[in-house]
Amino acid sequence: MTSSTNNNNQTNITEVAEDKLVELRQKIDQVDGELLQLISNRAKLAKQVGEFKKTYANEVDSNPIFYRPEREAQVLKNIMKRNQASDSPISDEKMARLFREIMSVCLDLEAPQKIAFLGPVGTFTHAAALKHFGKASTTVPLTTITDVFREVEAGSAMYGVVPVENSSEGVVNHTLDGFLNSSLKIIGEVELPIHHNFLVARHTKIDSLSRIYSHQQSLAQCRHWLDVNYPNVERVQVSSNGEAARRLQHEWHSAAIAGDVAAAEYDLHKLHENIEDNPSNTTRFLIIGHEDIAPSGQDKTSILVSAHNKAGALIEILKPLSKHGVSMTSIETRPERPNKWAYVFFIDMEGHIEDTNVQAAIDEMRPMVRDLRVLGSYPQAVI
Template sequence: MTDKSTEQQQLAELRDRIDAIDSDIGRLISERAQCAQTVAEVKKANTDEDVVYYRPEREAQVLRKAMDRNQGPLGDEEMARLFREIMSACLALEQPIRVAYLGPEGTFTEQAALKHFGHSAVAVPMSAIDEVFREVEAGGVHYGVVPVENSTEGVVNHTLDNFMDSNAKICGEVELRIHQNLLVSEVTKTDSITRIYSHSQSLAQCRKWLDANYPHADRIAVNSNAEAARRIKGEWNAAAIAGELAADKYGLNKLAEKIEDQPDNSTRFLIIGREQVPSSGDDKSSVVIAMRNEPGALHDLLAPFQDHKIDLTRVETRPSRSGNWNYVFFIDFSGHVGDDKVQKALQAIGEKASDLKILGSYPKAVL
């Protein structure tokens, strides 16, 4: 038998094996979907209240197990993303999840929403962060996704400010690597670009690249990267800085890829909802605290966390709305508010604080 014949026989056998495996995978996915439908039926039969189908803590546990079981050659995150989409499709059989995000279509926030909830979720664009909060509180959507901090440009103050007055609860987080691209349309004359549109943070994230490559082009800040992408469709001398999702949504071409100044540029997004989330076993909590304006206030705020060995992951200060030169503290820390040591720490802080608001406990980002 010739080498060519041997190769063809080996490939045929491997393809037959792949077909058999695909058949098993399809059967098991269908079996999982049927179990999801049964779960929905059991929930409906045992309560007269609105049924909560999406369980953030349960989903995080499933994804962690998928990563722990993984033996390659696929990476852990790739394996988790596959399970993420399977769970998204199965959940849609119970109830399609409606998720509000900072729009328009094609923003990094939409990309974060799809990363967290999967592509079977119904993503609903909003024109402003406060609209996302209002839509969640009003019950128009099940959840919302808002940006909270960027590794290069820092916190998104508008998101923090909304938590002061909102009753929405943080029930999850998602981290997204931010890759910026210079996009052009079919009408763009690439040698005559004099305007570059993008969100102000994206322009800042690409400042050095723009200085080196387009030092004389006007940098025009707009409400979102997606708006920038949409705007250049009719301008022959303009380009936009935006992500890959915006390029796909608006049919644009990448003139240059990954132009962000910091290669590890990433943004953290929060998932907001109306229910508190039980412990998943590996959680974070967020609180906002107003301290009395007196000597030692900052020590009184931080000491209980140290006393109870609670790891602080972020501390931000914002001006209080109660008066000039008063401030509130936004604090993220490891642990769940149901943990004994967390309860003791918050009780000690509450005795000194003028106000303490628990924004939520939620699973640490898996993807």
């Protein structure tokens, strides 16, 4: 076979491949057009829902509720279930995240959502807010957890996002304390895997690094990796990972440890990804608001219990849960200020307050304690 023949064969193969690519791209363009129309149709329906709620509210003189956590949880779970049945190459969670953003845009058409979160911008709490409400929501960073509670209580923000516990570091006491003096309710939860990145700026001189910024917990969670890779570089604690990322804008000899949101927010490069010592490290966040949430089919209920100061009080309180088959998922204790040696218990359990067994267990607890407040029944984290 001559070289000329080989060249002709190669040319024919290239032409066939290019024709196939053109055909596939045309099919993608067609599907894109169909998707565009379907998303547009969904958005129009969302606007109609919003208009109906506003009209209905005017008729009955009440404030309409646009964000329905139980409805969104049901939609996302249904999407993941249908995705499994469709033999899709996209994972269930990634498919749900796509729909989460579509739903976020549609909700914004109904009524823009203002979400307060423990800031600054670029923190994991910021990432949790975006994960739960989507990028079409308006997120507002606040300095303290107390500020988040206050902003939502005053109606300046519709909802708030605050951290409550980390699988490595434990409970966030400031969040639990926030409920002691607040009438706000828990309306949702977010579980966020905590992945730390080693970030540098475009102008960073990597060979001349002299300090690494991060929050003290992040530095602790990456201690082994840092000991191995940057044992002689100073580690500087700052107020948040967002603040660590921000500082790189003006320094050429520094790096930061922070998450994906901080990297995107401050246009930083991930020199190393997922450097945490514990890859299963996860933080749970709570969504706080004013309204009661209807059952979604897979819920949690959180209660605050003020016990009598006597021996065996806690054991007595927990017996109704076992009696009625209610699974407790966590319990935390906080001092009941200003009372000396008095404590309150924060208890999370599976199920909704409208479930017969949950209601029976709580009703049986009430006579045993000085005070019992249902902080909320809400959908379990979906994605």
